[in-house]
Amino acid sequence: MDVNQYPDLNVSSRILLGPGPSMVSPRVLRSMSTPLVGHLDPEFLSLMQDVQQMLRYVFQTENELTVPLSGTGSAGMEASLCNFIEPGDRVLIAVQGYFGERLVDMAGRYGAQVDRIDRPWGQVFEPAEIKAALQKARYKLFAIVHAETSTGALQPGIAEIAAAAHENGALLVLDTVTSLGGLPVEIDAWGVDIAYSGTQKCMSAPPGLAPITVSPRAREVLRNRKTKVANWYLDLSMLEKYWGNERTYHHTAPITMNYALREALRMVAEEGLPARFARHRANAELLWAGLEDMDLSMLVPLEYRLPTLTTPLVPPSVDEVAVRRQLLNEYNIEIAGGFGPLKGQVWRIGLMGFSSRRENIALLLAALREVLARRN
Amino acid sequence: MDVNQYPDLNVSSRILLGPGPSMVSPRVLRSMSTPLVGHLDPEFLSLMQDVQQMLRYVFQTENELTVPLSGTGSAGMEASLCNFIEPGDRVLIAVQGYFGERLVDMAGRYGAQVDRIDRPWGQVFEPAEIKAALQKARYKLFAIVHAETSTGALQPGIAEIAAAAHENGALLVLDTVTSLGGLPVEIDAWGVDIAYSGTQKCMSAPPGLAPITVSPRAREVLRNRKTKVANWYLDLSMLEKYWGNERTYHHTAPITMNYALREALRMVAEEGLPARFARHRANAELLWAGLEDMDLSMLVPLEYRLPTLTTPLVPPSVDEVAVRRQLLNEYNIEIAGGFGPLKGQVWRIGLMGFSSRRENIALLLAALREVLARRN
Numbered sequence: 001m002d003v004n005q006y007p008d009l010n011v012s013s014r015i016l017l018g019p020g021p022s023m024v025s026p027r028v029l030r031s032m033s034t035p036l037v038g039h040l041d042p043e044f045l046s047l048m049q050d051v052q053q054m055l056r057y058v059f060q061t062e063n064e065l066t067v068p069l070s071g072t073g074s075a076g077m078e079a080s081l082c083n084f085i086e087p088g089d090r091v092l093i094a095v096q097g098y099f100g101e102r103l104v105d106m107a108g109r110y111g112a113q114v115d116r117i118d119r120p121w122g123q124v125f126e127p128a129e130i131k132a133a134l135q136k137a138r139y140k141l142f143a144i145v146h147a148e149t150s151t152g153a154l155q156p157g158i159a160e161i162a163a164a165a166h167e168n169g170a171l172l173v174l175d176t177v178t179s180l181g182g183l184p185v186e187i188d189a190w191g192v193d194i195a196y197s198g199t200q201k202c203m204s205a206p207p208g209l210a211p212i213t214v215s216p217r218a219r220e221v222l223r224n225r226k227t228k229v230a231n232w233y234l235d236l237s238m239l240e241k242y243w244g245n246e247r248t249y250h251h252t253a254p255i256t257m258n259y260a261l262r263e264a265l266r267m268v269a270e271e272g273l274p275a276r277f278a279r280h281r282a283n284a285e286l287l288w289a290g291l292e293d294m295d296l297s298m299l300v301p302l303e304y305r306l307p308t309l310t311t312p313l314v315p316p317s318v319d320e321v322a323v324r325r326q327l328l329n330e331y332n333i334e335i336a337g338g339f340g341p342l343k344g345q346v347w348r349i350g351l352m353g354f355s356s357r358r359e360n361i362a363l364l365l366a367a368l369r370e371v372l373a374r375r376n
Numbered sequence: 377m378d379v380n381q382y383p384d385l386n387v388s389s390r391i392l393l394g395p396g397p398s399m400v401s402p403r404v405l406r407s408m409s410t411p412l413v414g415h416l417d418p419e420f421l422s423l424m425q426d427v428q429q430m431l432r433y434v435f436q437t438e439n440e441l442t443v444p445l446s447g448t449g450s451a452g453m454e455a456s457l458c459n460f461i462e463p464g465d466r467v468l469i470a471v472q473g474y475f476g477e478r479l480v481d482m483a484g485r486y487g488a489q490v491d492r493i494d495r496p497w498g499q500v501f502e503p504a505e506i507k508a509a510l511q512k513a514r515y516k517l518f519a520i521v522h523a524e525t526s527t528g529a530l531q532p533g534i535a536e537i538a539a540a541a542h543e544n545g546a547l548l549v550l551d552t553v554t555s556l557g558g559l560p561v562e563i564d565a566w567g568v569d570i571a572y573s574g575t576q577k578c579m580s581a582p583p584g585l586a587p588i589t590v591s592p593r594a595r596e597v598l599r600n601r602k603t604k605v606a607n608w609y610l611d612l613s614m615l616e617k618y619w620g621n622e623r624t625y626h627h628t629a630p631i632t633m634n635y636a637l638r639e640a641l642r643m644v645a646e647e648g649l650p651a652r653f654a655r656h657r658a659n660a661e662l663l664w665a666g667l668e669d670m671d672l673s674m675l676v677p678l679e680y681r682l683p684t685l686t687t688p689l690v691p692p693s694v695d696e697v698a699v700r701r702q703l704l705n706e707y708n709i710e711i712a713g714g715f716g717p718l719k720g721q722v723w724r725i726g727l728m729g730f731s732s733r734r735e736n737i738a739l740l741l742a743a744l745r746e747v748l749a750r751r752n
Contacts, residue, residue, distance in 0.1 A: 001433045003645040006426050009635055014413050021412050021631060032408035032632060036397050036582060037387050038710045050382050057377045070584070071447050074627040075609045106608045200628060206412055208446070208584055208630035230606050232482045233451045249715075251450040252576060254584035255397060256408060257633070259385055269379040334414045339625075 073198025076210030087111030098150035204353030449574025452586030463487030580729030
C-alpha cells in the first residue's frame with residue numbers, strides 16, 4: 001500500500017457556527033492527548049464519578065443514573081426509547097421537526113404502537129394541546145424535543161407537559177440535544193423522566209458521547225420489563241452496573257472522549273450555569289440584531305426562538321447553498337442549510353458553547369454582509 | 377457547584393498490557409488535539425475516504441461497505457447481527473468464550489432462533505465439527521470469534537469454515553476484535569461476509585470506533601429484508617448512504633476519533649501488515665519464553681495461541697488479584713485477570729499494537745518476577 005497517498009492530517013481552521021459540532025476549546029482539545037488508562041483502572045472509575053456528578057449539575061438533577069453513553073446524541077435518543085418500550089406498548093410522540101420524526105421512526109422499530117401529534121416545522125405546541133392528546137389513550141411514554149435542531153424552535157411549558165404525562169401514567173422523554181448547557185434544562189424541577197443530549201453542542205466537547213439521565217420512576221419501568229432490551233449496546237440495565245457501584249464490565253468506554261467531556265464539564269462548572277445561559281442569550285441577541293440590520297428575518301418568533309440555534313429566512317432569489325459555500329471557502333465559516341420542508345428556506349446558525357463568542361458573531365455578520373452584497 | 381472538587385486531569389502513566397485498550401502512540405494522541413471540522417465538511421468527507429481505504433487494506437478486502445461505526449467493538453458485534461437477522465431467523469453461533477456467549481445473547485434479542493455449538497473456554501473448534509453442525513439445519517447466519525479475548529485462543533481454519541457456511545447458505549460473521557491489525561485477517565481470501573473489530577486493540581487508537589466490513593453477498597441480504605433494522609443507530613442501510621457517495625446525514629460522526637483512527641491506520645500502513653504481524657509474533661514469543669522461564673505455563677497450546685493476548689495460568693496458592701494490584705500500584709503496569717470459568721485461573725496479558733514493544737515485555741517480566749518472588 002502506498003502510504004504517500006495519506007499525508008499528515010492537515011485540516012482547515014474552521015469557525016463552526018452550524019448546528020453542531022460546535023468549536024472545542026484548546027483546553028478540551030489538549031485533554032485528549034493525555035495517554036490512556038484502562039477502562040477498569042481505579043483512576044478511570046474515579047473520573048467516571050466526576051463526569052457523572054458534573055452531568056447531574058448540568059441536567060439539574062439528582063438522578064443516580066446519569067451517564068454519558070458511548071455513542072453520539074442519536075444513541076442517546078435510541079437508549080431513551082428502547083429501554084422503556086416493549087413490543088405492543090402504546091407511545092405518543094410530538095413532531096415539530098426532523099428529530100420528532102426520528103423519534104417516531106425509532107419507537108416503531110422497537111415494536112411500539114405509535115400515535116403522533118404534529119405541528120408544522122418551526123412551530124411549537126401549546127401544552128394544553130398535548131394535555132388533550134394525552135387524554136385520548138393510556139400511554140407508556142410520551143416524547144418531545146425541547147430544542148429542535150432542524151428548526152430553531154424552543155418548546156415551552158415542559159413542567160406542565162410533564163405533569164400531563166404523569167397524569168396519564170406515561171413517562172416523559174425529553175430531547176435536550178441543542179439545549180443542555182446552553183439554556184435552562186431543569187430535569188427534577190420540571191419532572192422529566194428521561195433526557196438525553198450530545199456532547200458536541202452546548203457543552204463543546206467533540207461528538208462521541210451521549211449524556212442521559214433517568215429518573216427513579218423510569219428505572220422502575222426498566223426493572224419491570226417482561227422482555228430483554230432489544231439493543232444490547234444501549235441496555236441501561238447492564239450499563240447501570242458499569243456506571244454504578246458494581247463496576248461490572250459491559251463494553252470498553254471511550255476513555256479519551258471521557259477525558260474531553262470531563263474537561264468540558266469543568267468549564268461549564270467554572271462558568272456556572274446562570275452565567276453560561278446569559279452569555280448564550282446575549283450573544284444570540286447580538287446575532288439577531290445583526291441579521292435584522294441586514295433585512296433578514298427569522299423563521300421562529302422571538303417568543304420561542306432558541307438562543308443556541310437561529311434560523312434566518314433565505315431572501316428570495318438568493319442561492320443559499322452558494323452563500324454557504326462562499327462562507328466556508330473564503331472565510332472558513334461553517335453554517336448549515338435547512339432540510340426537509342425547510343430545504344432552501346432557512347440557514348441554520350449555531351451559537352453553542354465555545355462557538356458562542358462575540359468575535360464569531362462579528363465575523364459572521366461581516367462575512368455574510370460581504371457575500372450577500374456581492375450577489376446583488 | 378464547587379469546581380475545586382474537580383482538579384486538572386492528572387492520570388498515572390500506565391503501561392497497558394491488558395486485553396485493551398492498548399497504548400496509543402504520541403502521534404495518534406497528538407492528532408486528537410486538532411481543532412474540529414464539521415461532519416459534512418468536504419475536508420471531513422475526504423478524511424472518511426482515507427479511513428475507509430486504509431481499513432480495506434487492514435481487512436484485506438475490496439468490500440465497498442467498510443467503515444468505522446460510531447461505537448466501541450461491541451457496537452460492531454451488534455451491527456453485524458442486527459442488520460442481517462429478522463425475527464424468527466435461524467442462526468448458529470460457536471461459543472468458545474465470553475464473546476461467543478455475547479453473540480448468542482445479542483442474536484436472541486433481535487428475535488433469532490439461536491442454535492449453538494460449544495467448546496470449553498480456552499479451546500477452539502475443528503472446522504469439521506462446524507461443518508457437521510451446519511449440516512443439521514439451514515441457517516441465515518453463522519457467527520464465530522476469530523481471536524477470543526476472554527481466553528487467548530485463535531480459531532483456525534476460517535476459510536474452510538466460510539466455505540461450509542456458504543454451502544449451507546449462511547452468511548459468515550467473524551469477530552476480529554483482538555486479531556485485526558495484529559495477525560492475518562483475510563476477509564476476501566477467506567470468504568468472510570461480515571467482520572468487525574475495535575480500534576483500541578491491535579490498531580492502537582483509543583476506544584470509540586468499531587471498524588466493520590460487509591461483503592456484497594451480505595449487502596444483498598440487507599437489501600432484501602422484509603422488516604426495518606430494529607437498531608436505528610447501527611442501521612447499515614442508512615449508514616451506507618452517509619459513508620457512500622450520497623453522504624446523506626445520519627448521525628454526527630465522532631470527528632476526533634476519526635482523526636485518531638486515520639493516524640493509527642497510517643502507522644499500520646507505514647509499517648506494513650507483514651512486518652506488523654511479524655513484530656506481534658516475535659514479541660509474543662519473547663513473552664512466552666520469559667513466562668516459561670518463571671515456570672508459568674500457558675492455558676492455550678502453542679498451536680492455537682494468540683500472539684496478541686497471552687493467558688498464563690496462575691500458580692496454585694497465588695492470589696492473582698493481589699499480583700495485579702501490585703503491578704498496577706508499584707509498576708504502573710496493567711494486565712487483566714480471567715473471568716467467567718477462568719476467574720482466578722489465568723492472567724490476560726495483551727501485546728497489541730503500540731503496546732507490543734520489547735521494552736514493555738522486559739519490564740513486565742522483571743516486575744512479575746519481583747512480585748512473585750516477594751510472595752514466596
